[in-house]
Amino acid sequence: MSAPNTVQNDLESEYEALLSFMYLSPVGIVRSNKSGFVDMMNPLAAQLLMPLVKGGNIQNIFDSLASVAPELRNLVASFKAERGPVCENHRVFVTPAKDDAVVLSCSIIKVSADVLMMVLTDISRQVAAERRARQTESWLAGIYTSVNDFAVFTLDAQGCIDSWNPSVERLTGFDEAEVIGRMLSRFYADDEIVLHRLPEHIALTRDEGWHVEEFWCETKAGRRYWGQVLVAVLREEEGNVSGYSVVLRDITERKVHGDNLARLLTTDHLTGVTNRAHFFEIAESEVARAERHGRALSLVMLDADHFKRINDTAGHQAGDEVLKRIADEAKALLRMSDIVARLGGEEFVLLLPSTTAGEAMVVAERLRVAVERAFIETAAGQLNATISLGVASLGDAIPTLQDLLAAADRALYDAKQAGRNCVRGGIVESEGVAFSASEEGKTART
Incomplete structure (x- = not known):
């Protein structure tokens, strides 16, 4: 008769030990289900996430991080194994990427089919030190040449x-x-x-x-x-x-040798576009430049429509070919000063300096049409794909990079709700810009 009580006591002891570990841990720990709904969080995690959540009420970890790391939800959704590491030491820029930026290292482990553990560490000082080291290296190189x-x-x-x-x-x-x-x-x-x-x-x-x-x-x-x-x-x-x-x-010779390393550190391995971490460094600089000189800056967020269906029916290699084709169409369309980056999964972002909301809508529509018309060769045969796009521009109501990303993400959601394979943006109507004005948009951005 004592066996059930013993088992119950053992379980309660293990649970208490887990709670003690979480609360005393020197890193932030969040436990949630695969949809992100939190059932356990230690005080350090709440402290690290406080700048992102008004009132400190964190119910869904993905919603809380959506403004600075919207790709995390996609990373978890695309991880098909029952358990294992979803991402390790993924950098999340909580505040702008300057010397005093708040930067978190995020690792997500899938413990079981519906349980995730997220580990958060403040690496702000490390990131600032890396930036200063790069500046110092430039000076030292000048001295020794x-x-x-x-x-x-x-x-x-x-x-x-x-x-x-x-x-x-x-x-x-x-x-x-x-x-x-x-x-x-x-x-x-x-x-x-x-x-x-x-x-x-x-x-x-x-x-x-x-x-x-x-x-x-x-x-x-x-x-x-x-x-x-x-x-x-x-x-x-x-x-x-x-x-x-x-x-x-x-420093041509040094650049040739350094380019390979830089490419590894700043480029998405699958599509060849800018990776997420490097995008945030570039984007913060572009926002600061736009504010300093009073120039326009627009952002387009996009993802492949029904991408899970492509993976499930044609295979992951076919899905990879779709992502690579979307990236290639974007690179062919953009100027040298524009940036295309992969945020994670099937989600991409375009950063368009000196580009108004109306001009960005024209660019987004051109890309939508280019992808829709593309015939994508895969091992499973020829595929067609479409994308949905959301546009936002820097302004009084959208003053920061985080605001810009959040506004573009909302516009992307509107595009999906409207049936996908379309472009949405909240400001364009007031500018009176239509898709038929593509040549006007091209001229304005040249």
Whole structure:
């Protein structure tokens, strides 16, 4: 008669031990079902998630993280094994990606068919240290490079070149008369001359004391090389900016070797587009740039319609081919300054600098049509696919990246509710832009 009581006592002891472990754990722990509904959470997890949830009432972990990590729900939904790691050390940017950003590392383990354990760790300091290390590496590389690899000169307070020495001609081929009084763009390759780059480079230098940027340059003879420009402020005794010192370096060889590593760190392995973590770093910079210069910035969120059905009927390899084709159509459609990224699963995002809501709707519609018309070759035969898209633009009502993503996600939901294979956005009607105005949108974005 005592056996059932013994078993019950053992279960209660194990449950108490689990609770003690969770509450005393140095990391945040959340237990939920596969739909995200929380049944257990330790205090540290609640503390880490507090910036995302008003009033601290967390019922569904995926809903709570939707504004900063909408792909987590898809990652869990696409994980078919009964148990195992869904994701490990997935970075979630809770606040903007600056030096004092709040960044969480998220790991999700599927314990059983309907039980998930999520582990959250604050890695904000680590991410900030990585960013500072990258900046420091640029400076150290400049110090250790031989003199034949770089040119040193100065700019006046307006950003015009006001000094010259033989190192400039040795690197660039331009003599003194060809550079004095000109801007840094004198050394840019033609396809790298963007109107906002130089003023922004100087503005960042004034704010931070120094700034580093890399881009394609071109010598007088027409040889392209990957240049790194380090600009530092020169100040008078009163503290006013008198000019800038500049180091221009040819780091082409280092770029060739570094590109492979960078590609691994920043690119989605399946589709070749930007991965989620790198997207958030780029997007935060673009939002800051748009705010600083008063320019438009739009975002398009999209995913493949009925993607689970494709996987179930044609197989996962066919599903992969569909995702790759969507990414290829997006890359073919966008400008060099635009970004296409895979957030996870079948969900993608387009970041469109200097693009209004109306112009973004035109771009989204073009992509929708391109995907709809595409014949996708797979091992299971030729497939057709469609996508749904949601558009949002930065503005007074949508001032941050998180707001932008949330607005685009709501518009994507509207597109799905409207029957899929369509584009939705909440601002376009007020601009009077129709899909038939595609050439107008193209001109405005060129």
